Amino acid sequence: MSGYENLLSEVQEGIAVVTINRPKALNALNAATVYELDRLFDELAQNDAVKVVIVTGSGEKSFVAGADITEMRNYSAVEGRNWGKLAQAVFSKIENLSKPVIAAVNGFALGGGCELAMACDIRIASEKAKFGQPEVSLGIPPGFGGTQRLPRLVGKGRAKELLFTGDMIDAAEAYRIGLVNKVVAPAELLDTTKALAQKIMFRGQIAVQVCKAAVNEGLDVDLDSGIAYEAEVFGLCFATSDQKEGMAAFVEKRKANFTGK
Ligand code: CO8
Missing domain, CATH: 3.90.226.10 (2-enoyl-CoA Hydratase; Chain A, domain 1)
Structure with a gap:
């Protein structure tokens, strides 16, 4: 750069x-x-x-x-x-x-x-x-x-x-x-x-991005709208490899290896 x-x-x-x-x-x-x-x-x-x-x-x-x-x-x-x-x-x-x-x-x-x-x-x-x-x-x-x-x-x-x-x-x-x-x-x-x-x-990058967007989005709208936004993005994260890996790692008692996908 x-x-x-x-x-x-x-x-x-x-x-x-x-x-x-x-x-x-x-x-x-x-x-x-x-x-x-x-x-x-x-x-x-x-x-x-x-x-x-x-x-x-x-x-x-x-x-x-x-x-x-x-x-x-x-x-x-x-x-x-x-x-x-x-x-x-x-x-x-x-x-x-x-x-x-x-x-x-x-x-x-x-x-x-x-x-x-x-x-x-x-x-x-x-x-x-x-x-x-x-x-x-x-x-x-x-x-x-x-x-x-x-x-x-x-x-x-x-x-x-x-x-x-x-x-x-x-x-x-x-x-x-x-x-x-x-x-x-x-x-x-x-x-x-x-x-x-x-x-x-080293946390799940998609999850971190979603937290950032949900906080930013939520502070500009009423609580119900913010909560509704959270439910949508929460659901979408179940379509990511990071969610599968994060939960598998917990169950298998090992460190998660997130890929941001
Ligand atoms: N702009 C331009 N030059 C600056 C600024 C600044 N904000 N701050 C410091 N400098 C320069 C000084 O002019 C000086 O230059 P020089 O050596 O050529 O005389 C050099 O930096 C060193 O500064 P000082 O000698 O003043 O250092 P001190 O240690 O004595 O003091 C301070 C440090 C307290 C930080 C002092 O410099 C100061 O008060 N600076 C101004 C702080 C300030 O008022 N900031 C707010 C600016 S306005 C703003 O940010 C609004 C944003 C929104 C604008 C929206 C427009 C639509």
Whole structure:
């Protein structure tokens, strides 16, 4: 996966690590980077060698310090709306990628950076990570899904406090309110995230994909519709080799050898 100016990516043993790489701007997302994310996630979707994706930021200081303020400061209303729509579409693509996506949050995850982390399925944070939606200090609301994904993750009251104040919170507080799944020492961040990716990778991949789709689908509809969706996909899994293998392995008291088929 080459030809990217602001992203680094490598695939090793089924795990793709995508690194946002604009260290001079604390990995802020300019339009070029968002277009690159769009293209890279299309490639990751197509690449059968990739089972789980990790997203992180380059350097020790920042995951992503938001949208690039210098680039958007003179936007017109139309340009602002188009910019928001572009990034929203790319973040939805990440959220709905059939493979699990884990954010390894190594530092500042502010504005668009916090929104990028929230578009991932799971968030592991370094003790040095800082989260926030500081947009109101710039005279704008979040525009990459923050007003929608934050309350879904931490609840309405906590989300509104973060959105209205623009305050930054540290990793321990992010963990306490359910914004991140786990907090680890900076030096352990990538290894811990890779270990989680590996654990998920060795489960039945179709079942994992179905769990992801059912959770995403279900949160947008009423409970009965979500439950009905679950029954359909649950049934469909009985047509897979993975289901036969998983249950045979249980009965035969051995480890399952899933093929993702
Ligand atoms: N955009 C552009 N450049 C940035 C950004 C950014 N978001 N963040 C940091 N930088 C640059 C700085 O300008 C600086 O560049 P230079 O060295 O050329 O002066 C360099 O990165 C290092 O930054 P600092 O010197 O400021 O580093 P500090 O350690 O002093 O501070 C902070 C780190 C606290 C992270 C600080 O840089 C900061 O507050 N950054 C801005 C954070 C922010 O407000 N993010 C939200 C941006 S808005 C957003 O994401 C909205 C998304 C939705 C838009 C929707 C439009 C429709």
